[in-house]
Amino acid sequence: MNTLVIRRPDDFHVHLRQGAACSDYSRDALKAGWARVLVMPNTVPPITEPVGLRNYQRNIESAAPGLIPLMTFQIRPEHNEEVIFQLKNAGAIAGKLYPDGVTTNSDTGIRDLRMIYPALEAMEKVGLVMCIHGEEPGAPLMEREERFLKHLKTLQRDFPKLKIVLEHVSSQKGIQAVLDSSSNVAGTITIHHLLFTLDDLAGGKLNPHLFCKPILKSPKDRQAIQEAALSGNPKFFFGSDSAPHPRAEKEGVTAKAGIYTMPVSLSLLVQFFEERGALDRLEPFVSQFGAEFYGLPLNSGKIRLEKEFWTVSKLYHNAVPLMAGERLPWRLASL
Amino acid sequence: MNTLVIRRPDDFHVHLRQGAACSDYSRDALKAGWARVLVMPNTVPPITEPVGLRNYQRNIESAAPGLIPLMTFQIRPEHNEEVIFQLKNAGAIAGKLYPDGVTTNSDTGIRDLRMIYPALEAMEKVGLVMCIHGEEPGAPLMEREERFLKHLKTLQRDFPKLKIVLEHVSSQKGIQAVLDSSSNVAGTITIHHLLFTLDDLAGGKLNPHLFCKPILKSPKDRQAIQEAALSGNPKFFFGSDSAPHPRAEKEGVTAKAGIYTMPVSLSLLVQFFEERGALDRLEPFVSQFGAEFYGLPLNSGKIRLEKEFWTVSKLYHNAVPLMAGERLPWRLASL
Numbered sequence: 001m002n003t004l005v006i007r008r009p010d011d012f013h014v015h016l017r018q019g020a021a022c023s024d025y026s027r028d029a030l031k032a033g034w035a036r037v038l039v040m041p042n043t044v045p046p047i048t049e050p051v052g053l054r055n056y057q058r059n060i061e062s063a064a065p066g067l068i069p070l071m072t073f074q075i076r077p078e079h080n081e082e083v084i085f086q087l088k089n090a091g092a093i094a095g096k097l098y099p100d101g102v103t104t105n106s107d108t109g110i111r112d113l114r115m116i117y118p119a120l121e122a123m124e125k126v127g128l129v130m131c132i133h134g135e136e137p138g139a140p141l142m143e144r145e146e147r148f149l150k151h152l153k154t155l156q157r158d159f160p161k162l163k164i165v166l167e168h169v170s171s172q173k174g175i176q177a178v179l180d181s182s183s184n185v186a187g188t189i190t191i192h193h194l195l196f197t198l199d200d201l202a203g204g205k206l207n208p209h210l211f212c213k214p215i216l217k218s219p220k221d222r223q224a225i226q227e228a229a230l231s232g233n234p235k236f237f238f239g240s241d242s243a244p245h246p247r248a249e250k251e252g253v254t255a256k257a258g259i260y261t262m263p264v265s266l267s268l269l270v271q272f273f274e275e276r277g278a279l280d281r282l283e284p285f286v287s288q289f290g291a292e293f294y295g296l297p298l299n300s301g302k303i304r305l306e307k308e309f310w311t312v313s314k315l316y317h318n319a320v321p322l323m324a325g326e327r328l329p330w331r332l333a334s335l
Numbered sequence: 336m337n338t339l340v341i342r343r344p345d346d347f348h349v350h351l352r353q354g355a356a357c358s359d360y361s362r363d364a365l366k367a368g369w370a371r372v373l374v375m376p377n378t379v380p381p382i383t384e385p386v387g388l389r390n391y392q393r394n395i396e397s398a399a400p401g402l403i404p405l406m407t408f409q410i411r412p413e414h415n416e417e418v419i420f421q422l423k424n425a426g427a428i429a430g431k432l433y434p435d436g437v438t439t440n441s442d443t444g445i446r447d448l449r450m451i452y453p454a455l456e457a458m459e460k461v462g463l464v465m466c467i468h469g470e471e472p473g474a475p476l477m478e479r480e481e482r483f484l485k486h487l488k489t490l491q492r493d494f495p496k497l498k499i500v501l502e503h504v505s506s507q508k509g510i511q512a513v514l515d516s517s518s519n520v521a522g523t524i525t526i527h528h529l530l531f532t533l534d535d536l537a538g539g540k541l542n543p544h545l546f547c548k549p550i551l552k553s554p555k556d557r558q559a560i561q562e563a564a565l566s567g568n569p570k571f572f573f574g575s576d577s578a579p580h581p582r583a584e585k586e587g588v589t590a591k592a593g594i595y596t597m598p599v600s601l602s603l604l605v606q607f608f609e610e611r612g613a614l615d616r617l618e619p620f621v622s623q624f625g626a627e628f629y630g631l632p633l634n635s636g637k638i639r640l641e642k643e644f645w646t647v648s649k650l651y652h653n654a655v656p657l658m659a660g661e662r663l664p665w666r667l668a669s670l
Contacts, residue, residue, distance in 0.1 A: 101539075140553045141538045142477065198476045202537075204436075205589040206546040215537055218475045252586050253655075254540040320588075 002307040008035035008299035009286035013239030015040050023063035024317040030067040033332045035299040038070045042105040046074040050090035077115040084122035094129040102135045103213040124162040131165045149177045168241045170214035172224035186293045188239025191265040208255035237290035240265045244319035260319045270330040304333040337642040343370035343634035344621035348574030350375050358398035359652040365402040368667045370634040373405040377440040381409040385425035412450040419457035429464040437470045438548040459497040466500045484512045503576045505549035507559035521628045523574025526600040543590035572625035575600045579654035595654045605665040639668040
C-alpha cells in the first residue's frame with residue numbers, strides 16, 4: 001500500500017508551552033496533521049482557573065487557526081465545586097493530576113489524593129475527565145508507575161462514575177491495571193513508549209533526547225504496550241506527551257524530561273502498524289477511541305499519508321525532535 | 336574523630352586514558368592519595384601485548400613519579416600461552432575481559448568465552464588474575480549484570496584455580512554471586528555504586544555525569560553493595576572505575592559512560608564509613624583486601640585525612656568530576 005487515507009486524528013496529550021514557543025509548537029501540531037490536541041496545563045504559572053484557561057486556548061487558536069485545542073486544568077486542593085463548574089464552562093474537558101514533583105513543572109504539593117477529593121467529586125458530577133500522570137513520588141524510578149496503581153483502584157472505588165485516563169502508560173503492570181479497570185478507565189500510549197526501551201536511552205551512550213517521564217522501560221514492558229495498541233481495545237488510544245524543550249535544556253549539565261515527538265509521531269505510528277500488518281487498527285487508535293472516551297464527535301475530515309521517504313529536520317525552532325535527521329518512510333500529504 | 340591515619344590505599348580499577356590526559360589523570364591519582372592503581376587496558380588501540388603494556392606503564396610512571404601503576408591487558412582470542420607468559424614478564428598482574436561492546440572502547444568481538452579459553456588456561460597456570468566487566472551484551476540494561484553471572488559459574492568450574500574479580504558490582508544478585516563463589520572470586524566496589532542509584536541519574540532531571548556502566552541500580556541493590564563494603568568480608572575491596580571523559584563528551588547530543596571519581600573517592604569513602612560508625616572497616620577495604628587478593632605486599636606508608644571541609648573543583652583538566660563544586664567534609668592532608 002502506497003497511500004493511506006484516515007479520519008483526521010487527535011492527540012490526547014501534548015505540551016504546547018508558552019509565549020512565542022507556543023505559537024511555533026501549535027503550528028507544528030497543525031502541520032503534523034492533528035485535528036485536536038489535548039493541551040496539558042503545566043505552564044508557569046499552571047492553568048488552574050477559567051481566565052488562564054481561556055487565554056491559553058485563545059493564544060493557541062490564534063497561532064494555529066484550524067487546530068482545535070482541547071483544554072485541561074491542573075487539579076488543585078483549593079478547587080471547589082464552583083471553580084470546577086466555571087472551568088467546565090470555560091471549555092475544559094479534563095483536569096490533570098500531577099503527583100508532587102514527578103515531571104517538568106509539577107511541584108503541585110499533592111502528596112495525598114484526599115487533598116483533591118472535593119475537586120474530583122465536582123468533576124465526576126459535571127462529567128470532566130481526570131487525566132493522571134501515574135507515578136508515585138519518591139518510589140524507585142523503575143517502580144514509580146507500578147507503585148501508583150493502587151491509587152487508581154482507590155479512585156475507581158471512591159468515584160465510580162469519574163472517567164479516568166492513565167496517561168503515557170509505560171509498563172506491563174500499567175497496561176494490566178487499565179485492562180483490569182472498568183470501562184471508565186482508559187490509557188494513553190505515546191510513540192516513544194511504543195517504540196523504545198531503557199536500552200535506547202542508556203544502553204550504549206546516554207541519549208538525553210530519549211529521556212522522559214515515565215522513564216522508558218524494559219523490552220517486556222514495551223511488548224505489553226505494543227500489544228495494547230494493536231489490540232483494538234478502545235481503552236487504549238494515542239496521546240503523545242510531545243514535550244519540546246530548548247536544545248540547551250536537553251544537552252548540558254543536566255537534561256529535562258520530555259521528548260518532542262509531534263513532528264514525527266503520526267509517521268512513526270503508520271510505520272509501526274504497517275510493519276505489524278495492522279494498518280486497519282491505526283485509525284481507531286488515533287482517530288476514534290479517544291474521541292469516544294471523551295464523548296467528542298469524530299472528526300469529519302480526512303488526511304492522506306504517502307509512502308515516500310522524508311528526512312526529519314534536526315531542529316524545530318529550538319527543539320531537537322525525536323528521530324532528528326533520520327529518514328522516515330511515511331509522509332503526510334499536503335492537506 | 337578529626338584525624339584519620341590509615342595505610343596508603345590502592346584503587347583496583349582506574350582509567351588513566353592516553354597522551355597528555357594520561358599525565359594529568361596519573362598525577363590526579365597520586366595527589367588523591369592512592370599508592371597503587373590497577374590500570375585498565377581499554378586504550379586505543381587496547382593494551383594487548385608486552386611492548387604496549389611496558390610503554391603505557393613507563394608513561395604513567397614518568398608522569399607521576401611515586402604512583403605505582405599495576406598493569407593489565409585486554410584478554411584476546413589470539414593470546415596463546417607464550418604471549419600470556421610474556422605479558423606476565425612485562426609486568427602485568429591481571430587480564431581484563433570486556434564482553435563485546437559493553438562499555439567505552441570495548442569492541443572486542445568476544446561473544447563466547449570459549450574464544451579466550453587458551454588465554455585463561457595460561458593465566459591460571461602463571462597466576463594472573465582475571466578481571467571481568469560482568470555484563471551480558473544485548474540483555475536489557477537493568478538485567479545485564481544478572482544475566483552475566485552464569486558465566487562466572489562456568490569460569491569457576493572450568494578454571495578452579497583462576498583468580499577472578501567481578502568488577503564494579505552493581506546489583507544485589509552480583510554481590511550474592513561473589514558471596515556464593517569460592518575464595519578465588521572477589522568483587523570490586525565503586526564509590527558511585529556505593530552511594531547512588533538510578534534515581535540520582537534519572538529520577539529528577541537527567542544527570543549525564545552519573546551515567547556509567549554498569550548502570551546505577553535500585554535502592555535495594557545499593558543496600559546490598561553497602562552491606563558488602565561494610566561487612567569486612569575480604570572478598571570485597573575498592574576499585575573506583577574512575578573514568579574521566581572530556582566535558583564535551585558528557586554534555587552533548589549523547590554522553591559516554593564513565594564517572595570521574597578519582598579526586599573525591601577517598602574523601603567520600605571516609606565519609607561513608609564514618610556515617611555508619613564503621614571507620615575501622617575502611618582500611619581493610621581500601622588498603623588490605625585487594626592487595627591480599629592479588630598477592631601483593633601491603634603498602635608501608637600512611638596517609639592522614641582531616642575533618643575539614645573542602646570544595647571540589649568544577650573541572651579537572653577537561654573532565655567534570657563527581658561532586659563538582661560540592662563541599663566534602665574529609666580532606667587529605669598534604670603528604
